[in-house]
Amino acid sequence: MVRFTVLASGSKGNSTVVCGGRTRILVDAGLSCRELFRRMKLADEAPEALDAIVITHEHQDHVNGLAVTARKLGIPVYFTEATHRAWTRWLTPRRQMTYKQWLELCRKQAAERQAEPEAPALDAATEESEFEDAGPEEAEVECLVQAGATSQPAHLDPGPVADTALAESTPAEPASVEPPSLKEDPTWLPAVEYFRAGVPFSIGDIALSPFTIPHDAADPVGFVLSSEGVRMGFATDLGYIPPNVRQQLQDLDLLLLESNHDLEMLRDGPYPWSVKQRVLSRVGHLSNDATAEFLSSAYDGQAAYVILAHLSENNNLPELARVAAERALLGRASLLANRLLLAEQHQPLSAIRF
Ligand SMILES: [Zn+2]
Numbered sequence: 001m002v003r004f005t006v007l008a009s010g011s012k013g014n015s016t017v018v019c020g021g022r023t024r025i026l027v028d029a030g031l032s033c034r035e036l037f038r039r040m041k042l043a044d045e046a047p048e049a050l051d052a053i054v055i056t057h058e059h060q061d062h063v064n065g066l067a068v069t070a071r072k073l074g075i076p077v078y079f080t081e082a083t084h085r086a087w088t089r090w091l092t093p094r095r096q097m098t099y100k101q102w103l104e105l106c107r108k109q110a111a112e113r114q115a116e117p118e119a120p121a122l123d124a125a126t127e128e129s130e131f132e133d134a135g136p137e138e139a140e141v142e143c144l145v146q147a148g149a150t151s152q153p154a155h156l157d158p159g160p161v162a163d164t165a166l167a168e169s170t171p172a173e174p175a176s177v178e179p180p181s182l183k184e185d186p187t188w189l190p191a192v193e194y195f196r197a198g199v200p201f202s203i204g205d206i207a208l209s210p211f212t213i214p215h216d217a218a219d220p221v222g223f224v225l226s227s228e229g230v231r232m233g234f235a236t237d238l239g240y241i242p243p244n245v246r247q248q249l250q251d252l253d254l255l256l257l258e259s260n261h262d263l264e265m266l267r268d269g270p271y272p273w274s275v276k277q278r279v280l281s282r283v284g285h286l287s288n289d290a291t292a293e294f295l296s297s298a299y300d301g302q303a304a305y306v307i308l309a310h311l312s313e314n315n316n317l318p319e320l321a322r323v324a325a326e327r328a329l330l331g332r333a334s335l336l337a338n339r340l341l342l343a344e345q346h347q348p349l350s351a352i353r354f
């Protein structure tokens, strides 16, 4: 049986469990390990049965609980190499300074870059995005909490389950080597596997086809996941839908697609101008209108389920996203096939089973 369970979706954390055959994977780990486990149990998914974590990009709302979760379960993490490097860079400075000092330093560096007229715009956006993806302020507060995980001993010592899994998943390393603590090395993971956009790969019984998406991260990707003949498209955090993504999101049984903001709410909303510009940019997030435009034109209308995801809590309302998508799907020959669901930030969506 194939199961697809969105545990959380939005700027405060993203994570989805996909099960196919005998394999279970987590796509993104944007909640704390504790919260991930709590939600998995709520959704009837056993955390210790997870085989791997796959990361779409290094923004905080996608990796918040990554290190703790991978360590606790002793499972491999799949990244692109550039995403892994960006994640490592993001965590490393905290070893030398407090998180507050580090944030201060990053702000100073960003201001210096802005003062340089010739500085490439994308570089500045990339640095900035490491904090702003989760929305102003809240992201920083949440990250602080996560950084505080170093003082939670319960998360530092893998239990017996993790010990076994660790030995199995990293055969190259002697089992007697003690992993460093989070404090010693916050970037240490039981095992790291690299994939590349455009090059399909498999984790057990699940096949993944990663594709590049336009977003201000090091090397962001979406996926088509398939198992037992069921195809699931997964694309959040993208500024627009380029032809390669349109092409990928066809012939699906399930489509999870971002519907981040309502344009008017964003324009009139509380975000600083620079953040509004970033969200609206070609490497920002999809508006309800952009998603609707795809659903009404390029999308083939074949999926049994369409899940709207990564809704902004500040700049969107579930009703607005739903109505825009419903209108877009109306008149499609296969409307009845497209059961529309909205992924939520604060509770898991019921498992979709095939
Ligand atoms: Zn992002």
Ligand SMILES: [Zn+2]
Pocket: 010, 011, 014, 059, 061, 062, 133, 237, 310
């Ligand atoms: Zn995100």
